[in-house]
Amino acid sequence: MSVNISNRSFRPYTGEKARITRAYDYLILVLALFLFIGAFHLHFALTVGDWDFWVDWKDRQWWPLVTPLMGITFPAAVQAVMWEKFRLPMGATLCVTALLIGTWIARIFAYHYWNYFPINMVLPATMLPGALVLDAILMLSNSLTITAIFGGAAFALLFYPSNWPIIGMFHVPVEYGNAQLSIADLFGFEYIRTGMPEYLRIIERGTLRTYGQYATPLSAFCSALLCTLMYTLWWHIGKWFATVRYLNKI
């Protein structure tokens, strides 16, 4: 698809034409929103899953590694389409917003009303700050490479500090049953989950632990590196999936 109209031949739409294209805009937007609420949310629930569901899974090592890595996928793909075809730098923010809408609906209805968990035990994480920065970098740089390297890294590095204000207070220690627990751990103990025994949590396992207190920054940098690659991969997936065939016919 080459750009064969080199002169500035486009006049802004007016009248009826403007109204129709505007209606088309909204249709696409609403469809996209629901598609992302469904698809991104599904993807997220299946990959990040328990790390995002439960307060006692949001650890300092795996959670900041896995969440941005899986969270950057759809934003990258949607950015590829929205930027390359329309120069709209809002793909990441749109995706993450859709994800959060879906997540909140599920937490309130599926977890709270249907399965009786208190909502504070299943608060979702936010990736919106990272998404905003990702969109801004893409717009300012107009470059896949720069966005992948700096945007991907920022998306991963901003994740833990932007969520600490939400979950930090759940890490206040409690003396309980002759042991030291965080309030988050106590949620896991008190609010019974039949299919979720404590040992299933993936916490402080593997070689990252060698660095003890620095687990979180190390995880975040590791995630930043991987996010760069993940971003590039999903950018190409997004490009490959997208088609403007229908637009060309209008």
Place this chain on the structure above:
Amino acid sequence: MKTLIIKCLMALGLVLSVYSFNVQPVMAHGEKALEPFIRMRTIQFYDVEWDKQKFNVNEQVSVSGKFHVAEDWPVSVPKPEASFLNISTPGPVLIRTERYLNGKPFMNSVALQPGGDYTFKIVLKGRLPGRYHIHPFFNLKDAGQVMGPGVWLEIAGASANFTNSVKTINGELVDMETYGLSNGILWHIFWGVLATAWLLWWVRRPLFIARYRMLQAGMEDELVTLNDRLIGKSILIGVPVLVLAANMMTVNQYPNTIPLQASLDQILPLSAQVNAGVVDVETLKAEYRIPNRAMMFTLKINNRSDKQIQIGEFSTANVHFLNKELHVPSQVGSESMTAPEGLSMDNTAPIQPGEQRTMTITATDALWESEKLDGLVRDADSRIGGLLFFYDEHLGERFISSITAAVIPKFN
């Protein structure tokens, strides 16, 4: 527009179904799901009691009992290196406030030793009124859920009255039901508003068709204006600054936080309660007669106690076969799982002190079938395990043996 709504509903339905898959409300909680040899030869529960079965919201209730970890642990089941004593409930209709193993409180998972004897106690507190079927059970890592006996609990009262406050190490009293909720919602709203503003900034202009055409026409510089770039730069600087500032504020507000705790509790078994070396039992043969639904054991018993003893009960996978000649107390609340006259023997005379006797006992009942234990004979591992209870003549003292044998089926 109609199809759009349908699509939206479908998307929502899909999302909710994923969640329902992830958090199954466990009504039929799979008591019989595991293969019979796992239910009979891993955790052998006995003497399980609830202190009450009708109570109110906020009222405490406790379940206590004993279990023996079978010596003949199936080779196909990973050893119980991380086991979690749990309660099967349809969601947190009760909360677990205390839990003890051998009298010691424990919060995490624990390693159990095959052949070991343990007592347990779980204290719960009513949260949601209703009638629920509830079991204590063990989640065994990589093996599944081995159930203890189940009972019906009835919780009365109003859920609105439920309270659950906890004191932190700093002495602050916090309400677990709402702790951190408004703070979390506030942060989500804060970032949500910023994100929405950014989206609206773009959505207010003509979008897809117009922008696509303009891009094709080489009018790229009109698509992203100087103002856009200015806002982009302020996001690039402002958002990270906000994030780090909020993070610093939180760190200052909660300076003493701890990571999630992930240790395994260490609790050793009690001195031997089962197979304690007073009454020795060796199983010479086990035979299952399918048409009669009868399990026949040939046992070699050596009574090394100074009392005359009699067999009162055989129990496996929470099914109890009682010797009708001996009026032994049946396990509380397990009437539906008890065959009160299910145990018979070829020689009913008491076994004298010092006597060695070879005898056959037969456990007969339809429970073999209804509890899906008879599937054993068609399993790859068809060994049975269970507890044999001996009583002295006054039903005062009790000796327990854990027996095990390969089962030979008799098809007719």
